[in-house]
Amino acid sequence: MKIKSQRDFWSGLMFVLVGLAFAVASSEYNFGSSARPGPAYFPFGLGVLLAVLGGMVLFKALTIESEGGDPIGAIAWRPLLVIVASIVVFGLMLPRFGLAITLPVLITLSAMASDEFHWKDALLNSVILTAGSWVIFVWGLKLVIPVWPTIFGA
Structure with a gap:
């Protein structure tokens, strides 16, 4: 599988990893319920959402051709x-x-x-x-x- 956009690939991978890390770390806390959410409810939801969005960016990086491979520039x-x-x-x-x-x-x-x-x-x-x-x-x-x-x- 060829990476068609380096920027999207690495940013998508970072979003997936950070999202999964938050989701896994929040699972050690009490989730509560929808009516009375616990301390894990919000970070778990955000982590999963971030991982899903990162997956979408990764999919785009692997399927949609970009001009010149969209290389990553120097770190600012x-x-x-x-x-x-x-x-x-x-x-x-x-x-x-x-x-x-x-x-x-x-x-x-x-x-x-x-x-x-x-x-x-x-x-x-x-x-x-x-x-x-x-x-x-x-x-x-x-x-x-x-x-x-x-x-x-x-």
Whole structure:
């Protein structure tokens, strides 16, 4: 069997493996029922869905001819490292600086990974996503997430 698109083949294989890993790992938790789902219910469903989608991408990579075999290019190290660093910074900052400061820092740092970075877009995204995150997670779901820096005592 000939691989007709390298990009689709490797991304599909990665989706299948990650999906199966999540499905298998979640099987150690209680599934619950449809009316009262347990902690394994959602990750198992997402894992299976990801594996199925990966299988579809793999099928496409093996059946549909692409121009030049659609080779994989070089790894974009700078964006990869910037995104990973911004997630680490988020994890370190959140307990001390709260959601209101940490999330805009994460969004701005992550946006800097792009070659099309613009301050105006990053700041607008920061405001919208921070407000949306507060509404969904703090107000809606009532999660205990520090919103303000600990120096303000809120």
